[in-house]
Amino acid sequence: MDDSRPIFLQIAEQLENDIISGALPEETQVPSTNELAAYLRINPATAGKGVNLLVDQGILYKKRGIGMFVADGARARLVAQRRDQFRQQYLAPLLAEAEKLGITPGQLADMIRTEAHS
Amino acid sequence: MTAVVEVAGLSKHYGGERGSRVHAVTDAGFALEENRIHGLLGRNGAGKTTLMQLLTGQEFASSGEIRVFGQNPVENAKVLDRVCFIKESQRYPDDFRVKHVLATAPRFFADWDEDFADELVERFRVPVGRRMKKLSRGQLSAVGVIVGLASRAPLTFFDEPYLGLDAVARRLFYDTLLADFAEHPRTVVLSTHLIDEVSNLLEHVLVIDEGRIIIDADADELRGSAVDVVGPRGAVEAFTSDREVLHRTGLGGLASATVAGLDEAGRTAARDAGLELAAVSLQQLVIRTTIGESVDPTKGTPE
CATH class of the missing domain: 1.10.10.10 (Winged helix-like DNA-binding domain superfamily/Winged helix DNA-binding domain)
Known part of the structure; x- marks a missing residue:
């Protein structure tokens, strides 16, 4: 809590x-x-x-x-709901922090790809 | 919802002369709903015990109205039979042993559950044959907790019941209270200043400060109702200029302000202004509203 x-x-x-x-x-x-x-x-x-x-x-x-x-059908509905929230909850702060540190969206995409494959 | 306790314009002062008069409770008005766990929170000397003594007919009000189960509690057996008041300073007859206390309890409490009391004696490891005055502070508190729980009184007050109880016994008290409350719903008032320990147990919160009720709200409403806004001093001051601030601190160019009732739009505005937001716990909220400084003196003061 x-x-x-x-x-x-x-x-x-x-x-x-x-x-x-x-x-x-x-x-x-x-x-x-x-x-x-x-x-x-x-x-x-x-x-x-x-x-x-x-x-x-x-x-x-x-x-x-x-x-x-x-x-x-509860699970599918919850997953759909959470996907809608994903942009607001995770992407927006990620982009804001990246901008603060001078990381461009392109560099950020590269970082995500590298991290996902490691 | 039915109110078990209704209070209006309640005041209690001691001493006659204007100068030396002590105002223990001033113009209190609130209601306690049936079958809820209420927290009565406040600093030492804020008026918590006096308020509970008034509600249980152990003190006479100087002015105002008290209704407990719809009636005046003073010397009213119909009310007091259904009320249990466990106070930290409870006195017992000199020759009483623990077992005498447990044997006497059913005479005061119609719903007394002897099996439950025996079970609690085991769990709290209380020596039943020992004289009350030979008990340690923690054991004395444990006896109070056992009587309070096993009384199953429709209205039960616990006035700082945990003095001297170790962390294990306090946990045991909270867990037993929750479990028994779920099976036998009743109205409970828990007076405490260990707010962090009990905040999740409470459904409703009353905060009393210098005899006045300054917060009367649902616990979930209070949770998240105040946030700390932290950032450069100029930005914090600009953001809080037209908002209700409960408390301010600062360090060099940094400032922190506790803001009440910040909605989602306000939160977004704060973030856009480059300010950080941090949650304020119930305990921190109570500390910041009762600490005295930087509180708007016009708030909560009736004319």
Whole structure:
């Protein structure tokens, strides 16, 4: 947990990461709010808020009396969402820092290629 | 949501003469919602204990209204039966041993869970046969924590319950509180100045300073609500000129300002101005709003 953002957003993001990585496959049950709260040492209401955020987006769904499950197609939707955010979250700061250091976009592209092959 | 505690215009002062009068609580107004864990935060002498004594009918208010479960708590058994107040300075009869405390507790708390209490005695390794006055500071605190948890009172106050408890026992307290709260939801008020340790447990936060409630907000709302803006002095001053600044520090040509309520547009503007942004933890936020200097004196002061 970091201090810069509300915890419930961080909970939602952790669950998203687990769905994207495959640790939480589609149609499997996610930990209950109380389990999440005890494991992460956070308030159960906060954990519930994070889970509900994903329910509202259709990433998780509720089976009455059983618990929360990962929705069919959730992974593909999350990956698409994250790709949209990639430019803003990673490329923009990378380009800004490169410009500060006098690295041209061309040089940056070369650096990325070299790094990817090493 | 139902409010378990409702307070309006509450003040408590000691001493009669104007000059020597001590204002422990001044014009406090707030509500505590049912089944939440609240943090009551503030410096030593800020009025935390007095406020809890007022809410539990152990002190008389000088003025103002207090409603606990919809009623006045003073000498009101209907209210006090459902309230547990664990205070750091709890006194016990001289000849009392730990087991006497545990045997007496069910008379005060209708929802007392004896099995749970026994389990906690094991976990906190409290010697049940020992006299209360022979216990170490940590063991004394552990007894308080056990009574507070096993009472399962619908409204439970913990006033700095951890004095002398080692890091392991404090962790145990927090973990047990969370687990038991999840199974038996109730309204908890945790008064503490170890804010970093408990900030993730809290759903709602009250900060009291010099007797006044200066912050009354959801914990998640506060998290990320203030940021440190760091950079060259001129740039920081230009950026903060029309913003609410809680605290400023500087070193040579560098300056840092804690800015309240900076939205996404504001953050982008700061970055575009070449300024760095750093997160402010709940503990830092409380320190910076209660430290006294460079705080706008008109904030939080009713006319």
